[in-house]
Amino acid sequence: MTLIGTIENPFKPKAARIVRHYDLIKDHRFFQVRHIDMKKAMSFTYNPGQFIMLSIPGVGEAPFSISSTPSRPGILEMGVRKTGTLTEALFQKKDNDVVYIRGPYGNGFKLDQMINKDLIIVAGGLGVIPLRSILYYVLDNRDMFNRVFFLYGARSPDEFLFRTEFFQIKERDDINCFYTVDNSDSEWTEDVGVVTKLFKHLPEIDPRETTAVVVGPPVMYKYVIDEFLKLKIPKNQIQLSLERRMKCGIGKCGHCAIEHLYTCMDGPVFTYWDTLHFRELI
Amino acid sequence: MQSKFLEVFLESLDKFGELYGPKQKNGVLSYDSLNSISELVITDEQPMIPIKKLFHPMQFTMMHFNEKGFYPDYSVIEKRVVLGVHPCEIHSLLRLDEVFMREPVDPYYAGLRKSTAIIGFSCIPTENHLCYSTDTDIVNEGFDLFFVGLDDFYLVWVGSSLGYDMIHEREEFFDDDVTHDDIQKYVDWRQKRNSMFKKSFEFDSMPDIMELSHDSEIWDYFGDKCLSCGQCSMVCPTCNCYNVTDVFAVTNENVGRRDRVWDSCMFVDYSIVAGGHNFRASRADRLRLWYGHKLKTFGVDYGRPGCVGCGRCVDSCPVDINVLTISEALTTKEVPK
Numbered sequence: 001m002t003l004i005g006t007i008e009n010p011f012k013p014k015a016a017r018i019v020r021h022y023d024l025i026k027d028h029r030f031f032q033v034r035h036i037d038m039k040k041a042m043s044f045t046y047n048p049g050q051f052i053m054l055s056i057p058g059v060g061e062a063p064f065s066i067s068s069t070p071s072r073p074g075i076l077e078m079g080v081r082k083t084g085t086l087t088e089a090l091f092q093k094k095d096n097d098v099v100y101i102r103g104p105y106g107n108g109f110k111l112d113q114m115i116n117k118d119l120i121i122v123a124g125g126l127g128v129i130p131l132r133s134i135l136y137y138v139l140d141n142r143d144m145f146n147r148v149f150f151l152y153g154a155r156s157p158d159e160f161l162f163r164t165e166f167f168q169i170k171e172r173d174d175i176n177c178f179y180t181v182d183n184s185d186s187e188w189t190e191d192v193g194v195v196t197k198l199f200k201h202l203p204e205i206d207p208r209e210t211t212a213v214v215v216g217p218p219v220m221y222k223y224v225i226d227e228f229l230k231l232k233i234p235k236n237q238i239q240l241s242l243e244r245r246m247k248c249g250i251g252k253c254g255h256c257a258i259e260h261l262y263t264c265m266d267g268p269v270f271t272y273w274d275t276l277h278f279r280e281l282i
Numbered sequence: 283m284q285s286k287f288l289e290v291f292l293e294s295l296d297k298f299g300e301l302y303g304p305k306q307k308n309g310v311l312s313y314d315s316l317n318s319i320s321e322l323v324i325t326d327e328q329p330m331i332p333i334k335k336l337f338h339p340m341q342f343t344m345m346h347f348n349e350k351g352f353y354p355d356y357s358v359i360e361k362r363v364v365l366g367v368h369p370c371e372i373h374s375l376l377r378l379d380e381v382f383m384r385e386p387v388d389p390y391y392a393g394l395r396k397s398t399a400i401i402g403f404s405c406i407p408t409e410n411h412l413c414y415s416t417d418t419d420i421v422n423e424g425f426d427l428f429f430v431g432l433d434d435f436y437l438v439w440v441g442s443s444l445g446y447d448m449i450h451e452r453e454e455f456f457d458d459d460v461t462h463d464d465i466q467k468y469v470d471w472r473q474k475r476n477s478m479f480k481k482s483f484e485f486d487s488m489p490d491i492m493e494l495s496h497d498s499e500i501w502d503y504f505g506d507k508c509l510s511c512g513q514c515s516m517v518c519p520t521c522n523c524y525n526v527t528d529v530f531a532v533t534n535e536n537v538g539r540r541d542r543v544w545d546s547c548m549f550v551d552y553s554i555v556a557g558g559h560n561f562r563a564s565r566a567d568r569l570r571l572w573y574g575h576k577l578k579t580f581g582v583d584y585g586r587p588g589c590v591g592c593g594r595c596v597d598s599c600p601v602d603i604n605v606l607t608i609s610e611a612l613t614t615k616e617v618p619k
Contacts, residue, residue: 009345011354057528058347084556243559247525248526252388252524259571
């Protein structure tokens, strides 16, 4: 139809190849995908905290957090939990199989709030998947940030995502990593307990010069935010990322509305100050 | 224009596109394509399903897919002229424009919008019309031609260059000179019409009242009554939510289509995410979202609430949850008896 000939269809997903996958933990799989169109692969830029819409033809489409960092272009990484029909179909895919993606969507983390400041990253469970993007972004651009603290809590050592990677990062002396599990086993050498227990390891901070980021299950936010507030970090310097049902990713389908905001366009990253205004947020 | 020319003129508009308008279909007034101009029903009543269905179809195929990828299908888009469109409907399209025409533009809605002419008609309020309360009883934009019926003639407003062309085609029907008498008739008509609204509600202060009533037990009261049937969303001209589903072709497991279909935030699974967490499991929460959209805020950049005062929720809700009962309960802080 000539009338719309000039508009690029924003719903048309592009073909991408699974270049590598492996299991992270039970029912959680890591995928590296790459646009088949090489130019698209190299020009695809995004911010940490953004997401893509991934399609499997005939099964459907859903939003997935990007777990890779834009500082390492070409390949997109995702951590996926097998939990519904689309992810079950995705788990059937093998390396070199094709999936379809479009994006990136959402605002991403507010990097301008982090530059030249101390940064506290707190992850709970699956929340570490989008936070891994900002973590690597910070490490790849280490000079842009002051001290960096990475706190991650999982339910058990068996459910600790990216275990090898994160214990390697822990060895670095330009980042302070603290890990905990709710239920330990005999080999676990780190902290035991909920993620808020890790706050005792933090040195004194200047709250005005600190930005905090938290992503985790809905129940976790309140407790972690309470810890940030105890440190006197300003409410608009606490960033969190929210999950919602989405069918379009571009502010049309309505599903992710929170009062007058669309999580897909105005989020998924909001500050705690935003959440105080919009009471339905968490 | 003299009233006697109306039918001939409207019929002549078919050179600008397929004619659409309200017509009787299975006993229901409904926007549909017109086989002949005699099917058109110009009336103060409004079609049960609003005009959004011509721009945001109830169900249509967005794309086809096969082994090689996805291919957009724009076959829903055709040149059309929609006749008999009331002011509230024109306002509703302007609201939908804010969602679908915002970047990134929805190519289906934009295509349908750009290929469709709107021929508006004035109306006299019927039982549940509320457009005087919502300030949507008059249109200044959003139409190509707009006809105001005054005694034995129509005052015709030209709203676009296309509208001008339409008139130019049959200029023998139109009289350029607007007399003082004509203006007086129009003023009288407006005053008379303004006095005929049977119902009204407090619209201007609703954003503040909604904000202050976030935790009101009124939402629980209405939540208990609500059937989650979603009728309000189907008949509301500014409900635009949709779902997307993939459908395989019967004969080939690699081929199929991706369809868009109307959805409603009243449905229990509207906000459910993978893993089963439901961000709005209670009907009260879902009602608050729906009425927040209509009476408080509609998009961070859009300014006005969504309600255009068509009164369809008053006509349709089987348990009397509508902008009148909700705004009254929130204003008086009393639940209906």
